Amino acid sequence: MGTRVLTVEDDERIRSAVKLALEDEGWTVDEAESGELAVELFNRQQPDVVLIDIMLPGIDGFELCRTIRRTSAVPIVMVTARNDTHDIVAGLEAGADDYLTKPFAAKELSARIRALLRRVRPGTSSHSKMTFGDLELIPEEGKVLRNGDEVHLTKTEFRLLCELAEHPGKVFSREALLDRVWGYDYFGDGRLVDVHVRRLRTKVENDPANPRHVVTVRGLGYRLQA
Numbered sequence: 060m061g062t063r064v065l066t067v068e069d070d071e072r073i074r075s076a077v078k079l080a081l082e083d084e085g086w087t088v089d090e091a092e093s094g095e096l097a098v099e100l101f102n103r104q105q106p107d108v109v110l111i112d113i114m115l116p117g118i119d120g121f122e123l124c125r126t127i128r129r130t131s132a133v134p135i136v137m138v139t140a141r142n143d144t145h146d147i148v149a150g151l152e153a154g155a156d157d158y159l160t161k162p163f164a165a166k167e168l169s170a171r172i173r174a175l176l177r178r179v180r181p182g183t184s185s186h187s188k189m190t191f192g193d194l195e196l197i198p199e200e201g202k203v204l205r206n207g208d209e210v211h212l213t214k215t216e217f218r219l220l221c222e223l224a225e226h227p228g229k230v231f232s233r234e235a236l237l238d239r240v241w242g243y244d245y246f247g248d249g250r251l252v253d254v255h256v257r258r259l260r261t262k263v264e265n266d267p268a269n270p271r272h273v274v275t276v277r278g279l280g281y282r283l284q285a
Contacts, residue, residue, distance in 0.1 A: 062086040062176060065106040067097040067123065068138070069115055073161075077110065080165035081172070094118025094126075101127060108172050111155070112138045113146055121153045122126050128154035134175040138163075144250070151254035156215040157241070158251075174242035189224045191272055191285045193230045194263055205263055215240065216259050219252075223273065223283035232280040256281055 064081050069092045078088045089104050091097035094115050101109065101130040109127060113120035124135055137150035137158045147158050157171055189196040195204040198221050203210040212220065218240050223231065231239075233249040241251060256275075260267040274282055 062108070063089065063104060063106045064108045064110060064150065064172065065089045065091065065097065065100055065104065066110040067091045067094065067120070068110075068112045068116065068203075069093065069114075073112075076165070077168065080168060083165075084169050084172075086172075092116075095119070096124040098126060100125075101131075106133065107133045108175055109133055110137060110138060110168075110172075110240060113150060114140065121149055124153040124155055128213070132211075134214065136171060136175065147248075147250060148254055151251065152258070154213065154258075156213065175195055177242055191224065191227065191283065193265075194272055196221060206256065210262050212259070212262060216255060217263070219255055220283075221262065223281065227283050227285065230276045230279050230282045235280070252281075 068078050079089045110119045135155045137155040139146045140161045142160045193206045233252040236252045260270050264270045
């Protein structure tokens with residue numbers, strides 16, 4: 060089966076341009092001009108990647124992202140018309156894996172989607188199982204357990220945790236994590252890392268405000284400890 064992308068955009072010109080660019084990559088593209096239609100198409104078609112514009116009529120992009128996240132870990136890219144920190148962080152907090160700011164080049168969009176597709180596929184790990192206190196990671200099965208109960212992570216959150224777990228105690232800079240987890244650095248943004256670390260902590264830490272496992276090393280980055 061080929062890659063299927065759902066693009067949600069109310070501007071017909073932009074939607075058509077995006078469709079043409081993605082079809083040039085050989086991908087199948089489904090289009091929705093509203094959040095309501097996007098939910099219907101998502102449930103029916105089960106796309107591999109979802110591209111969501113923040114400003115939509117009816118259900119906005121944030122709510123659409125949260126709706127999809129309740130049932131799926133599919134990679135999501137949020138699109139904003141402004142390089143506004145609040146919009147970007149809010150989109151990532153809603154569950155998006157990445158974001159793009161309009162106007163964007165078709166080449167950059169395609170590169171982002173290819174990077175997403177690479178990192179959601181099962182990665183290689185030298186460990187079949189890793190344990191850190193009350194956390195247990197099983198990379199081959201894509202599972203994380205806390206106190207024996209399965210924790211549901213997005214694929215990006217899982218990749219981030221596994222990358223840290225492969226080198227316990229090692230400090231990773233934001234730039235290194237962008238390269239190793241997101242698959243790019245020259246057009247990356249450290250906010251991606253910070254927001255995903257914050258979301259990860261809400262799922263794997265007993266007290267996210269005082270993390271035991273995913274620890275900040277001030278001025279340097281993040282590390283995982285038992």
